[in-house]
Amino acid sequence: AQSVTQPDIHITVSEGASLELRCNYSYGATPYLFWYVQSPGQGLQLLLKYFSGDTLVQGIKGFEAEFKRSQSSFNLRKPSVHWSDAAEYFCAVGVIKAAGNKLTFGGGTRVLVKP
Amino acid sequence: DAMVIQNPRYQVTQFGKPVTLSCSQTLNHNVMYWYQQKSSQAPKLLFHYYDKDFNNEADTPDNFQSRRPNTSFCFLDIRSPGLGDAAMYLCATSFGGRAVGELFFGEGSRLTVL
Numbered sequence: 001a002q003s004v005t006q007p008d009i010h011i012t013v014s015e016g017a018s019l020e021l022r023c024n025y026s027y028g029a030t031p032y033l034f035w036y037v038q039s040p041g042q043g044l045q046l047l048l049k050y051f052s053g054d055t056l057v058q059g060i061k062g063f064e065a066e067f068k069r070s071q072s073s074f075n076l077r078k079p080s081v082h083w084s085d086a087a088e089y090f091c092a093v094g095v096i097k098a099a100g101n102k103l104t105f106g107g108g109t110r111v112l113v114k115p
Numbered sequence: 116d117a118m119v120i121q122n123p124r125y126q127v128t129q130f131g132k133p134v135t136l137s138c139s140q141t142l143n144h145n146v147m148y149w150y151q152q153k154s155s156q157a158p159k160l161l162f163h164y165y166d167k168d169f170n171n172e173a174d175t176p177d178n179f180q181s182r183r184p185n186t187s188f189c190f191l192d193i194r195s196p197g198l199g200d201a202a203m204y205l206c207a208t209s210f211g212g213r214a215v216g217e218l219f220f221g222e223g224s225r226l227t228v229l
Contacts, residue, residue, distance in 0.1 A: 034217060043119075043205055043220035044158070090157060101146065101211050103218055105157040 002027040002093045004106035012112045013081050021076040021109050023091035032094035033074040034103065035065055039087045047089075050074060061085070086113040118142070121206050121221035128196055129229050136191040136224045138206030146211035147189040148218065149181060152203045164189060165211050193226075201228045 003026045013019050025031055032051055036044040048059025055067040065076045074091060088110045092103040119140045128134045138147065145166050150158035162171045164183045178200070180192040193200055203223045210216040 036220075041223075041225070043121075043222045044207075044218075045220070046217050049217050101209060101216065102148075102160060102163065104160075107157050108155075110155075 002031075002095050002104050004091050004093050004104055006089075006091055006106035006109050008109045009107070010110045010112065012114060014114045015083055016080050019076075019078045019081045019085070019111065021089050021091075021111070023074045023076065023106060024072050025074060025091070025093045026072065027093050027095070031074075032096075033065075033067060034092040034094065035059065035063070035074075035076050036090045036092065036105075037061075037087050038090065038108075044090065047076070081111075081113055083113045083115070086111055119206055119208055119219050119221035121204075121224045123224060124222060125225050125227075127227045127229065130197065131195045134193045134196055134226065136193075136204050136206075136226070138189045138191070138221055139187050140206075140208045140219075141187070142208055142219060143186065144208035144210055144216075144219070145186070146209045146216075147183060148207040148209075149179075149189070149191045150205040150207065152205055152223070154202075158205055161191070196226070196228045198228050201226055 005024045007022050034049045035047040038044045047063045048057050050057050050067045057065050063078050067074050088108045090108045091106040094103050122137045148163040149161045152158040161175045182190045203225050205223045206221045207218040209218045
């Protein structure tokens with residue numbers, strides 16, 4: 001069965017500093033990988049996704065992620081964090097099944113931005 | 116804008132009193148999902164519809180049921196809510212098929228059980 005691990009439960013970063021969120025997955029085939037962001041009391045918004053091709057993926061809000069098959073990782077990065085980036089971030093792996101495609105989410109990383 | 120709309124955004128119910136949460140979509144996606152998200156936890160899939168086919172997760176309690184009367188609407192019924200069912204319930208949609216499509220989420224319905 002597929003699984004996703006986000007090792008960091010909380011991260012605090014200063015505004016303007018860089019941010020990297022870690023994600024490790026376990027899946028026997030080619031993974032379909034996603035990063036979602038959730039602001040308090042809101043639904044999840046897709047930041048970016050990886051299906052195939054270029055392993056460096058650009059997303060919205062200045063985020064990017066790099067797929068490293070050898071490390072089973074899909075880490076999310078942003079060069080300069082803004083206060084509005086304070087939120088919870090979820091990494092997910094997608095699985096194709098005959099009954100429908102499903103996402104399995106990691107436990108999430110909560111990001112706090114200091115002024 | 117095409118979107119996924121959930122109602123109500125906030126629902127308060129009493130222990131054991133049935134609750135129905137609704138989800139509608141204008142994306143014309145063939146797959147609709149219901150996730151349960153408890154505080155500070157990852158969303159957990161309860162079940163999903165692939166077209167009209169209902170797919171229940173193995174560990175979803177019988178207390179949770181779902182209906183999809185047409186492509187646009189899907190309902191989550193909690194027959195006898197317990198205190199442990201207090202959570203955010205997220206509806207999502209996607210295109211199912213050979214390629215894994217991203218999920219589009221609604222804003223969620225937060226359920227409080229008194």
